[in-house]
Amino acid sequence: MSSPAPKSPELSDKSKKYDRQIRLWGEHGQTLLEAATICLVNVTAVGCETAKGLVLPGIGGFTVADGSTVKEEDLGNNFFLDASYIGKSKALACKQLLQELNPDVNGDYVDESVDYLLENRPNFFDSFDLVIASNLNEKTLLLLSKRLWDSNVPLLYCRSLGMMGTIRLQIREHCIVEAHPDNPQFDLRLDHPFEALRGHLENTEVTSKVPWLLVLHKYLRLWQKEQTDGHKTPKNYKEKNQLREAIRKEMNADEENYEEAIKAVNTAFGAATVPASLKAIFEDEACELLTKKSNVFWIMAKALKSFLTHDNNGHLPLPGVLPDMTANTDSYIALQNIYRQQALQDADQVYHKCQDYLKQLSLPPDTIDERSVRSFCREAAGLTVMRGTRIAEDYERNSRLLPLVEENEVQDNLTAYNFALRAYERFLSECGHIPGECTAEQDIGRLKTIASKMLSDLGTHATISDDVLHEICRYGGAELHAVSAFIGGCAAQEVIKIVTKQYKPIDNTFIYNAVSTESVTLKL
Template identity: 80%
Template sequence: MSSPAPPKSPELSDKSKKYDRQIRLWGDHGQALLEAATICVVNVTAVGCETAKGLVLPGVGGFTVVDGSTVKEEDLGNNFFLDNTFLGKSKAFACKQLLQELNPDVIGDYVDESVDYILANRPNFFDSFDLVIASNLNEQSLLQLANRLWDSNVPLVYCRSLGMLGSIRLQIKEHCIVETHPDNRQFDLRLEQPFQALRDHLESTEVTSKVPWLLVLYKYLKAWQKEHGAGRLAPGSYKEKTQLRDAIKADMQKDEENYEEAIKAVNTAFGAGMVPSNLKAIFEDDACEQLHKKNDVFWIMAKALKHFVVEENKGYLPLPGVLPDMTANTDSYIALQQIYHQQALHDADQVYHKCQEYLRQLSLPADTIDDRTVRLLCREAAGLSVLRGTRIADEYEYKNCRLLPLVEDNELQGTLTAYNFALRAYERFLSECGSIPGECSVEQDIVRLKSITSKMLNDLGLHVTISDDVLHEICRYGGAELHAVSAFIGGCAAQEVIKIITKQYKPIDNTFIYNAISTESVTLKL
């Protein structure tokens, strides 16, 4: 009698249980990347703490809080991490301590210094982090930090929370995404031009009520191809698809679920496997054409993928090897599944060998790219995406071409766009005046803010104005954060950070603005 299997490691079991829901979203490999990441939180405002909370709870590897201020009375009203026992104490220490209590698996640290002091005395400090989160800075500090991180190729997520307004700005040079998780994923079945193993299986298997619908559909597709002549691989128009569905329906007996599924699949079963426009752009990218050591390994795999598609696979992508659920007997479905799985492994193996060839040419170690990573890339090939961002400082340059479409008939398009520039004017006010607009005299500061806003827009080459109502609203807030708004923006920002760290899902590109009064939001590419 064989001995019973050893029990699972309690540590592994507990961890899987703890993070079960999120692992369902980004997988074990995504969780591993999150747990290996270290982030820096600059300014532990309410929105900064809320963003950090959204990363500590799912288990980010480590975080460091940077803030040179002390806890004041107003901090207690908008930051639920703090209470009156922390009054007068280091805000960085207090927030680090309270954040770490949320998840003992996460390593926390703090630096009781301002971002300006660190940039002036230890500018390399930020280079070791995987990502930096900053919030509610003045314009000068923001630009200095953003430029430093851009030069160091460290992603920056900048959050604002002011009254009923909030925004997020992502600054990232290049972000390559393998798992984009498209909403409407199409299964790649290759029924129009089956590979040899699939063709042999389809031709040799009798179509009954017990086989997967894919075999049913292939039988009638073959008849359709014969009727329409050479060169017609699958129905394209609504009329042709209706004819194919009617042909299947005519032969269907009562309670044949696989026939019903085949009829439903006519709309979605054809056309996958070709190179979509997003992947074509990646194939034509200079980074794909001219490899060098400093490139992300994504580009080595992309070039190997291109070689396979163009030179070895007649323009088709590697087979993902994933089948939809089908009503069928178990043996029949598993046999079909194995055929797809084996072909997917074969295709991925071809791409992997080409990757190894490119690594040798670049004098890079063979283990720079492993076969598991290549299999994942091949499975997700149709949805690959590359995001190239812009510096925050680019938004402050004269006649930035991205800003001009925001203006129409001498007006900023939409109030949310106006709020974006009003928030920037608010940050310039902090730098130039050294005080918060509206903190002491609302009416007097409106005049000063209006003057700063007008000059800022003119400097950008935007001959427009922002309404007095918007500027009055900015001043009326007096620099106050509302916890509900900060919690919402912080949750959204944490989500974007996780996308960047796990390299899954598409992050915003590149500015998100939210108005809590109207519950409106907009995404702008600035």
């Protein structure tokens, strides 16, 4: 994605401060970030590192919830606690030291445990855009995840234990407009040009100074005249090679636009076709059956579907974005303006359809603005909808974990460590202390019994390696700051994706082993 240019030579102080990140997610993304509030449950090294990765880029506000006090052992692995806070509120200490990083961010704290809040103030979490929790026992984790699922508040749960770390995202539905694909295909409409483009292509002389698009169109038309179907475009290697050779025969050594046209043969056609992922969105019940409570994403999706079906011959709205091309300035700008004007016309039709649906739903017209519709149309080919699962489902018989578990033994791999960390959390709930904190050998046996029962409850006869359980116990609940910092950085990145509604977040589990520097993303 190209970097957005500044609006004026003199940037505001805030724009200067956040310039590099604005280049990633734009000013509209930064606005969403600055409007978001998150809650940090449990002051741990990994939790604080996650919050740090959100405070620095300017999250709107954060609240720290922890009912414990700072102890001496907390200082060794958490840079957001210091000796002056020993015996004082851990939530207060974390809040004050985090807020020092960025005075623009509003910080708050609640000197109460998550268990207390869930029992006495269950609505406490409803006002946040997202909750970040870390290193909880199983009982508390499941209660929190159920409460947030019912309230439709996303939960990002992080674990950091010794050399191991995981992230689990729980989110009901997440609609992404700007997915930022790694290799976007430009929609140029050479295979079915719209009226203004057709006139420009046919009435402009092809020279070494015009954009390669005109070169490619000229030789595409010559190639089509030799085909049985005079409107087809090259689909396979043989046909594309014929077109490339036709261009190459006519070029001189110094004609860069001809070279660019030859390279573009592979990617210049077919981008207006509706991808399977977008068809699935159009067929989704949420798109078909709009209500007053429908996300604006679904209202725009239905308007887009109507536009494709009734007004645009099944083709996507034109994005209006051109790749860089070697050409003189006037010819490139003229071509760019043609694409831009058609894109505005397409988006305007979709916008009016959105207004019709808003009227039918008795919703105010400003529920959807023109800028949002233009962005929606520009990114139509990459629209994405994610639907997640509850964390509690990971513990049920229909868990997606089962295909990952081997027949006889869960081997020494990332899946095994993820499962062992879950057994660790159940150990905390059942035994009331950290495995390995005092008597490691005895706790290994207890942890193995718990892990075996969990696997049995899932409906499998697999066992977990003693080496994996020993590795979990030998840490004694300790966090290593380097691992927590890595996991926290990854977690903060996922939060930003969700808040800005850009880029695709993990779906839904990330596991990291710092010993082997291996990582994997699983859908559980």
